[in-house]
Amino acid sequence: MIKFIARRLMIAVVVMLGVSLISFSLVFFAPGNPAEVIIRAEIGEEPTLEEIEFFFQEHGLKAPFFTQCAQWLYMITHGDLGTSFRTEEPVLVEFIDRFPATLELAVAAMFIAILISIPLGILAAMKQNSVLDHGSRFVALWGVSMPNFWLGLLLILFFSVRLDLFPCFGYGGIEYLILPAITLGTGMTASLMRLMRASMLEVLRQDYIRTARAKGLMERVVIWKHGFKNALIPVVTVMGMQVGHLLAGAVIVETIFAWPGVGKFLVDGIYARDYPVIQGFILIIALFFVLSNLAVDILYTYLDPRIRYDVKKGMK
Template identity: 60%
Template sequence: MLTFILKRMCLMFIVILGVTMMTFLIMHFTPGDPAEMIAMARYGVDDLTQEDIEWIRVQEGLDAPLHIQYIKWLNHAIHGDLGCSLINGQPVLSEILVRFPATIKLAAVSMLVALIIAIPVGIISATRQYSLTDNVSMMGAMLGVSMPNFWLGLLLILLFSVHLGWFPVCGYGGFEYIILPALTLGTGMAAITTRLTRSSMLEVLRQDYIRTARAKGLSEKVVISKHALKNALIPIVTVIGMQFGRVLEGAVIIETIFAWPGIGKLLVDSIYARDFAMIQGGVLFVAVIFVIVNLVVDISYTYLDPRIRYEGVK
């Protein structure tokens, strides 16, 4: 298991390197002179001079060739220094660490919402294939998949905050603040996971070992919960890992809509301001989290499926 984890760490490093390179390139090819944007953000548009812009360009190292800029940044990053915000001079890392708990909280609650809906509904759908319950939940899932979540978010705000006044419109605070954004993020994921749970369960229920379990006289409840579910969970767990990436991605929009002070909102604000250091740091951080979650998923397979054993360890 240790060799497996070490190997995966090497691969993770390559993935993350690729991500930072891509972000760096994309950032520098976006239209607009970064030095000018930063100068505007710092000194305002009115009394901006060409000298100020040039001064910032030299100051922030934006005059060096791209690859030199990248290597410089990388060298610092490897030593744990993500630099300082180009706009307000705050260290990037501390800014991210302040925002990070909010995003994790939102992501975790959204996933929880998704799983609480998806797994029971998927199982019921599979055990009553083509029944009314099945058709209704599959229609619901279709709706959930096709709805863009920023739109759903706005609808939820309209209904529950503006008309009914049950929850605050936006902001960060107690439990009541997280419900709407988590619901928005969670439903899309629940929809996909429900469909997957259903099809995975249907596949498992056709297997010979389910018939063996029934032949022992086990009740349908035990057959489903003990014999079928664990087998059906294997593909579901894979997708949950990848869905986590979608949650982080969705958080960028949802956090903006709900003014949720997480990394997503931080990234959006930084992109508007062309705060390269902050964008680069934020994307790196999100990529690391995503890769770690997927490593955890891979390790959890060994607990779900005893046939999977990673090299060298039984």
């Protein structure tokens, strides 16, 4: 197992290097000029050519592509994500300041998604073609189709403005967390619920479920003991991939709810063409993607004993 994790971490390093190269190139070749935007924001009027020239010199943006790229790679491999053009603070520090809020939001959204989607998906499978099944299908379709920003606004309108139950934006106790977490988690809830249902239906058709019933087990035991772990395998795969999407989705949700996470910081960074911030964010999302997929692979070994990463008894 340790060998397997070590090998996967080594692959992860290569993936991260690739991601950083691509993210650097994309930002480098994207149109727009950080000097103009940032100087205009600072002094409030159009910058002169000399000021722009000076900004480029100061941030090393005059060098050719490969020189800049090599510099960036050198920096990130030494744990330095550069300094934000706007705040003049190291990007890493800015992230560390804001990341806990984003993580809190993402974890809450994931928690809601798991808590709702798994039991409902199983129930829908057990009572296939019942009112509950059709109802959950409708809700899932609605949940997947609803764009985040629209759902967020509706929730604010209804629960904050009309009913005055939750604050409409800001950061603080759990009452501030609920609406943004629901907004962020709805899409994931809907897709996981459908997947859980389909997966459970597939498992219930298997021979070993019939064997379990032939032993005289209660249907409840058949489902939870014999079906659940088997049905969870594809769901866990998708869950791992969704972690990255949650972080990306957080960008929008944080903007709507004025949530002080990395997402909002990134949006401001994109407007200002703040290269180090954009590149750093891409890198961090990629890192989470890689790590969550590693976590999924480790979870697999627990769920499915047929998957073994260690060389044991001469079999792989």
